[in-house]
Amino acid sequence: MxxxxxxxxxxxxxxxxxxxxxxxxxxxxxxxxxxxxxxxxxxxxxxxxxxxxxxxxxxxxxxxxxxxxxxxxxxxxxxxxxxxxxxxxxxxxxxxxxxxxxxxxxxxxxxxxxxxxxxxxxxxxxxxxxxxxxxxxxxxxxxxxxxxxxxxxxxxxxxxxxxxxxxxxxxxxxxxxxxxxxxxxxxxxxxxxxxxxxxxxxGPAYSDSWGTFEIAARSRRLRSELPPTEDEFPETTEHPVRYFVIRREAETLGYVWASVSNDAAGFEPRTAAGDASFEVGAQWLMLLRDAHNQGLTPLKALEWLAQVPHSPEIGSIDEDSPQEAPTLDALEELSGKY
Known part of the structure; x- marks a missing residue:
């Protein structure tokens, strides 16, 4: 990891x-x-x-x-x-x-x-x-x-x-x-x-230190680049998630996702991509905020993201339909690997 x-x-x-x-x-x-x-x-x-x-x-x-x-x-x-x-x-x-x-x-x-x-x-x-x-x-x-x-x-x-x-x-x-x-x-x-x-x-000092500390640290870093708001989707869910891979020049930068239960949505930066994953992730979170402001549900927001024009600097969605992970934890783990 x-x-x-x-x-x-x-x-x-x-x-x-x-x-x-x-x-x-x-x-x-x-x-x-x-x-x-x-x-x-x-x-x-x-x-x-x-x-x-x-x-x-x-x-x-x-x-x-x-x-x-x-x-x-x-x-x-x-x-x-x-x-x-x-x-x-x-x-x-x-x-x-x-x-x-x-x-x-x-x-x-x-x-x-x-x-x-x-x-x-x-x-x-x-x-x-x-x-x-x-x-x-x-x-x-x-x-x-x-x-x-x-x-x-x-x-x-x-x-x-x-x-x-x-x-x-x-x-x-x-x-x-x-x-x-x-x-x-x-x-x-x-x-x-x-x-x-x-x-x-x-034995390790903490049980699942990556999951316990890294996810919170990544969220803080992503949100440090955004204006504070309460008008956005929750970022945690206990249900499976659907996601699109965000790529730029063939490099995977992260994953934008929504819960199948329509209760949450967010972005998981691919840590191995370095600073670019966080810079791009902040912009995708801003787009999710736009979708939330339009009254879209998380799953509709995910569909909207695949269609709305945006700057090529933040990467692109090249898939016709989203993939699915059994849990948000599984997607977080994928984002933390090389």
């Missing part, structure tokens, strides 16, 4: 010397870690980069904030977008925190088949006052666990994927010159220096 919040993370602290305490040094470190992940197909193009610089004494004081930069081949050569942003950051003076983040699409292996996930890892490098560099690596997949986050054994999936994570962590530690500090145990898993503890040993 794929999550919107990290399954686990690892942190390395480096007392800076030379270029290691500069924004340029942070960028070099992040790009080197990308290279290690790419060697194991834990990162594949295109990575997306953001860079911010803030005052240490007042984090609201933002000196630089750029995002959406594409990690090009040789990204730090002169005149690339990233090198230009780094140059701007290097020109700033004062007690500053420079933060560089790379979102890493990557490959999930299952039965020898490669599945692309738009945010498999994220690399985060902070430089504090040019004296301390903190590197954090986060993962958003449970492919490294012997049990998935819905409490089902996945020994074969673990065997295909966990060794790649272990090899990458060892190589990053060698690059940075020390071992990582594994993140704290969380609701999904317990990180170790070379991966994760086996949840079969003492």
């Amino acid at each position: 794929i999550t919107t919040d990290p399954i686990g993370d690892w942190t390395w602290e480096i007392t800076s010397s030379g270029d290691g305490g500069t924004t340029a040094g942070a960028a070099e470190t992040a790009v080197s870690i990308w290279g290690i992940l790419a060697k194991h197909e834990l990162a594949v193009p295109p990575g997306k980069v953001s860079l911010s610089v803030r005052s240490v004494n007042d984090m609201r004081n933002v000196h630089l904030d750029v995002s959406g930069l594409i990690l090009e081949a040789e990204p730090l050569r002169p005149e690339t977008a990233i090198s230009e942003a780094v140059k701007r950051a290097e020109s700033l003076e004062g007690d500053l925190l420079a933060s560089l983040r790379i979102r890493c699409p990557g490959i999930w292996l299952e039965s020898g088949v490669k599945h692309r996930v738009e945010q498999l890892f994220a690399i985060h490098v902070d430089v504090w006052k040019s004296s301390l560099t903190v590197v954090t690596l986060e993962t958003y997949s449970d492919a490294w666990l012997t049990m998935d986050t819905r409490e089902r054994e996945q020994v074969a999936v673990h065997a295909e994927n966990a060794p790649r994570l272990t090899a990458a962590l060892v190589e990053v530690s060698s690059l940075l010159g020390n071992d990582p500090e594994p993140g704290d145990p969380n609701r999904h898993a317990t990180p170790t220096e070379v991966g994760f503890e086996d949840p079969r040993t003492e």
Whole structure:
């Protein structure tokens, strides 16, 4: 399963010397870690980069904030977008925190088949006052666990994927010159220096952590981009649901659905599609609100969505008739897989 919040993370602290305490040094470190992940197909193009610089004494004081930069081949050569942003950051003076983040699409292996996930890892490098560099690596997949986050054994999936994570962590530690500090145990898993503890040993921290926490987190993220209202369809049902797949340029971004009992409707983002699934999902929820305002029932709203013209940027419905899932939970699970 794929999550919107990290399954686990690892942190390395480096007392800076030379270029290691500069924004340029942070960028070099992040790009080197990308290279290690790419060697194991834990990162594949295109990575997306953001860079911010803030005052240490007042984090609201933002000196630089750029995002959406594409990690090009040789990204730090002169005149690339990233090198230009780094140059701007290097020109700033004062007690500053420079933060560089790379979102890493990557490959999930299952039965020898490669599945692309738009945010498999994220690399985060902070430089504090040019004296301390903190590197954090986060993962958003449970492919490294012997049990998935819905409490089902996945020994074969673990065997295909966990060794790649272990090899990458060892190589990053060698690059940075020390071992990582594994993140704290969380609701999904317990990180170790070379991966994760086996949840079969003492059992998972929560029953069905993905279903318990991820669905609520995804709903909050979707709705954070919408104006508040009470004039909309309920988003939960105990009945089967009919749904259309939302695609854009052959990529599945999510599923718009309605309950067969006409008591609810909504949108399930395909988490593996990354930010685009939430950006598009917010627009489909707005269309559902329009249908609700017209007095349509959820099932009539689903029919209306298949016919009404809309912007191609939000994807399209290419099916003649909706598919059916036995429960909303089953559709949510489909949306959470690679």
